[in-house]
Amino acid sequence: MRSLLILLPLAGLILLNLPGGLLAGLALPAVAALAIFEIVLAVYLPTAAFPALEQVQQLLHLSTPLDSLARVLLLSIGIVMLASLLVLHATVKAQRRRFNVANVLLISLMGMNGVVLVHDLFSLYVFLEVTSVASFVLIASSGEDTGLEGAFKYLVLSAVATVLMLSGVAMMFLFAGSTDFSAVAAALQNNSGQLLLKIAIGTFGCGLLIKGGLVPFHGWLPDAYQSAPAAISVLLAGVVTKVSGIYALFRLGISVVGLQTFSPVLLAVGALSMVVGALLALRQNSLKRLLAYSSVSQVGYIVLGLGCAGMGGPAGKLGLAAAIFHLFNHTIFKTLLFVNSAALEQRTGTSDMSVMGGLGSRMPITSTSSAIAALSIAGIPPLSGFWSKLLLIIALWQAGLYAYASLAVFVSVLTLAYMLTVQRRVFFGKCREDLLSAREASGGIVLVEAALALVIIGVGVLMPYVMNSFLLPLKGGF
């Protein structure tokens, strides 16, 4: 069944581009259908539905059972892809570009699904590359100077990341004779003191840190997020960097290397990202750039949780659960914030906050959902972000990492500060005269905003259920 997640996008891609353009009109519905299929699969995950499909399963050698982490990611991919599509539908009117972007979205979808599903280091690299290539094209798809600039910077940094990762893969391959997760994990166990393997873990990890945009590997991220078209920045910030950087880091730590080997690195990098990202977000004029730095900061929290998980013990388990929970929450609220920014861009033609103001009464749903997301990201109860941060801080505290726990609390104050600045500059105050006629964004965007805001509230309120049914089962997962 899972193989379909890789096969169907590719099949769709080929069908859409049949000579004559017979099915070209179905591009957007096709991507939407695949995204919904993915959400359903992530939630229900049927086992052995059809024997015929099981043979397809064999074909791609995806036999390892799917853990909760992968399911959380599949769910996130589906949700964000759907959101991005609706924004695309609302913001891009030219038929040709819409069709092209939808095709590249399919490639991106396939790449991300592959990253989540494979259990082979080299395949992981190949699918990361698929995702990245799709991202480069998508970022530049507007044809604007800034889009090209952002995409080029992303490409250079991503190529450097590729080199680092592949060097790591090659050296692990040297010892394991294979690139399969389990074989590499066994080789790492048996040759624990080897210099080359230590270097390999370091370079592979650093490659993923570049892809995930952690400080000091983050240079490309704000430029790419800021310059991407509205629908694409939703996708990039929502899942692409999380899947290609953070999820792969989780996978590397949980399934291959063992988190304890590099947990101090993760803690340091996570804390640095948290602080630097939040500080940089304080003084930005571009809403999208601010949100990008906020992503750096929040991803820092996730990596901090992962580092805490490497400390082992019950605190480590709680830290891992908190990190995964925050990963999901951040996906939702950062997607929502970027959709808000898309709504504002649709009505004001810019994402520069210095020309906005007083839009709260004119765009009630956008402003309300934005406030909910902002409060959630700042960790205000009872919204979803509060719980994941609370669990994270508790885990850090239990693990004896008092300094990191205090830092996490301190950064949440900074987060609150810059998020309130956004609310004030965009939605309150005096409205500029040329924006007096601004109205609420179009239907698709409003729908996404409302739905995601409900998810934030729902996850926050139903926290115990989410915790027990989705996150804690992970304990058995590693």
Added chain:
Amino acid sequence: MNALDVVLVAALVVSATMTVMTARLLRAVIGLAITSAILTMIMFRLAAPIAGVFELSVCAGLIPAIFISAIGLTRRLAAEELPARQQERLRRFWPLPVLLVLAIIVLTQWPLPIGLPDSQGPEPVTDLSTLLWNARPADLLAQVALLLGGAFAVVMLVKNVGREHE
């Protein structure tokens, strides 16, 4: 240590250095092709003939062709810039050979305590086509997607520029 190996490695490093340091872009691209050709020889030496053939045809043939066409499209600018930038390039690149020599000295005089694994027994599957087609199908699908992605990049970024607002 085999003399041929030393020559091959030296040729690789020297040609790579020339590639990045040469003044004209076209020569740099040709240098890249030569580097690829040397890499192909190394691959033959390391008993990887099929990968070597790929390297030769794709990296010494296709990729330089792509670069050359790109340079052709921007030639006017490239030619204009040349004299003005030459001085600057020299200033930027002269440390590279020095650094390389230093690196060679350091790495040969103080070798890292690198250990290699013991022999791991015979390879389970030695047939290349079986490996490529049956053992790693996911990689193949990904390659298809990647090439399609490249095609869309050309369509969207090169072919369609200026026709957006039709």
Added chain:
Amino acid sequence: MNNPNWPIFAIFGLGVVLTLGVGFYCVMVTRNLIRALIGLEVLTKAVTLLLVLCGYVAGRMALAQTLAITLIVVEVAVMVVAVSLFLGIFRRTGSIRSTDIQNLKG
């Protein structure tokens, strides 16, 4: 270091390290976008060599060749996208200098 393949690993490993150095130096220092892409290509060469070398030393040549071929295909696709981006930048800004694509900052 008692592995019979050690001399081969040492000499080609040195080649990999040096080529990586050349590539990284080029990417960081040059101001010409095409030359930066050439630097990335040099880096890929080094990595391809490392992959083949590791396969050779581990006695896994078939798998190593498979991986190397895949790597080459990926390389082509990435380079096509990179050159497309480069051409886009050239058309929009009329420049091939990296100093002219520093509008996003701060």
Added chain:
Amino acid sequence: MSAIMMWAPILIPLAGGLLVLPMRGKSGLREIVALLATLANLVVAIANFNSVGTWTGQWVGHGLDIVLLNYQFSAFILAAAASFALLVCLFCFRFMREKTSANQFFAYMLISLAMVDGAVLADHLVTLLFFWEGLLITLMGMIAIGRPGAFKTAVKAFVIVGISDLCLMFGMAMAGLASGTLVMSKMHLPVTDAFNALAFVLMMIGAIAKAGSMPFHSWIPDAAVDAPLPFMAILPASLEKLAGIYLLSRISLDLFQLTPESWLSPLLMIIGAVTILLAVMMALIQKDYKKLLSYHAISQVGYMVLGIGTALPVGIIGGIFHMINHAMYKSCLFLTGGAVEKQAGTTDLAKLGGLARKMPITFACFFVAACSISGVPPFNGFFSKELLYDAALDRHFIFYIAALGGSFLTAASFLKLGHAAYFGKRSSEHDNVREAPITMLLPMLVIAAACIFFGVHNSWPLRNLIQPVLGARLEGHDFAGWPHSMRLVWLTVAVLAGAIMNHIAGATVYGSGINAVDHIHYAPLLKPIYEQAERRAFDPYEIMLDVAAFIARGAWSVDRAIDWVYNRLAVGAAMLGSTFLKLLHTGDYALYVAWALAGAAIVVWYMVS
């Protein structure tokens, strides 16, 4: 006790709040729903009054459970909160009708009530924190819907209360670490060692900041001007005082064992005394009805903190008694302010005057409440203050002097307020002012009557509500009835008489009520000598008042300095860091590659070594 009854005080207002949130029209349905919700809440609170029970919910594990505890103390606070919410709701029935954001106001008010109920019922630190932080949101929301520009004040309140809540969170974590449990009623930590003492101080900051004590007060006067008036009556005047002082009592009595010997006791008393004096100094010079009241809302907290800080039974009883009394008279005062604002259209004392004739019932309520807050026998404030004087004198006479001085200035400022608003010359534009409508009068009358009842018949609240809180620590005392020390009563009466004389003198000199304390406000430091000579008769008095004015100015600058620390210093440091980091991001990808490689080098070096 059933789970339903346990949860009802939280869920009923919460449901009501969510229900009224979308009701935007002027149909009155919203007001009726809000009234019904508060009424139902009061009924539940009374039904729960004598029952004791706990409710534990299995939650995420790792020691994080939901634990609620309904016992004598929490039931008392719940009933009080429910009564005030009902009365303020009734008041708002007409007051908020025409306001555009009335739906939000009612919703926030009801949700605040739910959060306070939850915080009071919570017996687990994390549960407590949940409701405590929830209160922060509604606080911000309620201020933000005030007049245009109120958002800034809302943010200020949010930042100040948020920072103190962070302290609370740290304190909770430390207390949990020290005691090995997060269940409040199972903690009995001594405060002898430094770790526990620090935990106490941190949690205390959270509690007194919610109550509005200095130095966490500076948003309250701003909010008084910006927020809708009933907000002041419901949150800073009653609900937050109830919650804050409740938590302070819980911390001092249950979680930690505060003893008079500990250094924390003088610390609390000093905070209390300083708050009393500085805030009342500020109150004295205000020229706005609401702002004057708001500084008193801060000043009176000082008495409660002082009382609990004595760690003596009489002080704690006095503090809690003062808390409930203050909630009554201060909400009554704010409601009279609301009635005046609604009927006369302004709260600027310079424009008001002579309203006693036009609004006799409002004035009567004001009179009762003002007498209460000034500590005039036999109103309720008198009795709680006498208990506090008793406790303060027992510890050190300096605290007694501070408390008594506070009373003097309180009385002086209320004489000024009453004179300026209700007597003196009425401006012509207020000739048509009429008495407030019955829905606004009724709450005031009820509270005023309660002020008298709690004073005259103080044995009922003391014996039934407050003294049981202490349990065994009461050591058989009974503080009901007339104060046992007549000497202290006479001193109080003397001070009040002094305040009246001061007012008469001031009003005679300056010719109007509003300027009656100008000799304190504008006391000259270097006036021409003959002016001094003209007032020679008052000389010794003037000197004293000069000092008072000096302190008043000092209080003003301390107030601004605290403000400056919040607004400038912390923000400035962050902004500097931000600017520096921004300069590093030049937009050059080569630089970013260099960072990444440097980072990778460090990581690899770490992995290898």
